Amino acid sequence: MAPPRIQRSAGGHMSEPKKPHDIVHEEKAKLDFSQSMSYGDYLQLDAILQAQKPLSPDHNEMLFIIQHQTSELWMKLMLHELSAAIAHVASDELQPAFKMLARVSRIMEQLVHAWDVLATMTPPEYSAIRPYLASSSGFQSWQYRSIEFRLGNKNAAMLKPHEHSAERLAAVRAAYEAPSLYDEALRLLARRGLPMPASHTARDWTQPYEASDAVEQGWLVVYRQPEKHWDLYQLGEELIDLEDAFRLWRFRHVTTVERVIGFKRGTGGTGGVSYLRKMLDVVLFPEIWKLRTDL
Template identity: 40%
Template sequence: MAASTVHKPNLAFAPEAEQASGATPYERYARLDVLHTLQQPRSKVDAELSFIITTQVMELLFDLLRHEWQLAQQALREDRVTEALAALRRGCHVQDVLNSSWDLLATLTPVEFSAFRPVLGEASGFQSSAYLRLEFMLGNKSERLLEMYQGAPDVQQELAAVLRGPGLYDDALALLARRGLLAEPVEPGTGRYRPSEAVAAAWLQVYTGPAQAELAGLAEALLDTAERVSRWRQRHYASVKRTMGAKPGSGGSSGLSWLKAAADQDVFPELWTVRGAL
């Protein structure tokens, strides 16, 4: 989103509507009358409330992280690297909170989780459209995953646009191309990003060439982001292993083995491999 974007007021939150609910201005502003009605356990297991609240908080943080990454992308497209770095740094703080949120789910014992797991039915965090959007923005794309949202055409259409558009790394590589470090831009695809020797060579020039401090800062900010993605996946894997072992995922995934494969996969791969040449 460009910095000059004018935000129009949402009529649903006009003062007249605010006066209809909430005891204080703070409650009306934060829509607490709605927020605190969204936690509705389906079992009598005490631990289910912690599970619901933690996953809802994660979903809100996914949206905030998307916001920061979109700001970073727009800044990169307009050659405003300083602003892109600021957005990426804010995003890293969001990622840190996300990663820490696994501490709450780690308190669930296998007995507690198994006690309310049946009420989840086929629901699974794997089905989160907000999280999938982030994965697409990272270059971890799969058109097949859009099939999950056939019953929600608006969501499916939005995800399809992210799938086919440039991700965060694509916009960084486009900047390298404009700066003459890549012979030609890397075209964003609809599948998982594949490492490139040309991209690795470009990042090597960034780290070793003269007057590239700005782009080297960008490289490190992107790696900070990538490292936190790895931590998220590792925490996810460890938490599932702790609470349910190798049982199949409730959404039909292979559970632990799928999470282990994801945890072993790096994003922005050339930023990792180039370190061996420095």
């Protein structure tokens, strides 16, 4: 049997090879996190993993809870990125805004695929847990409503579901009263000297957006000379990517709800599928879509 090989240190000095019990001792030391922050500590996993509290005896309620909790986590990140992107557009800082908007689009894609998991719940399985939901509904998600408002779909009636919580209402109202992503995009175009009507760059931000031929003319200048207005052209395409992903998210929501509950009314009192289908007709950035026909 060959003798153990002598190891050399970085300085060239001879050293004895490590013995097995020394290696085991070192590995145990690496696995001891009692004196430092661990993975679970950093992510607050105990709190997160104990937040699932099924109310029914049905096995499938865990799926329903985790589906919606993880969606809310993704929406928290979406709001984080979207709010920062809006601030960057308002400050004429488009490069970081592009990265953030691209990330929001990818989050929406993630949420689209999440519906595939919930769609494994069959109508009898949902019916078993529905009585335990009372009037709770995704319709009441303050984060989702804030996303809608920041993307420009303003509706004063959508403040009411959050009136029971002053803190939540304040957050939703802030998004409702502020310029949306598209409002800031149009103000940017105006600052760059492109023709933008004052009716759309200095308006009441709480009012629903109305499409304008004059706004489309401003975007057409950008799209007819993309090499001259490259960053604005890229901004337009980032907005289209974002709305494209949002439409897919909405559509997948409708089809999943119809698959699981049919045309029953939603637990929050909405028309369920009929209400969600109306949302499919909402266009967030109408002029950038229309100019594709008019180019």
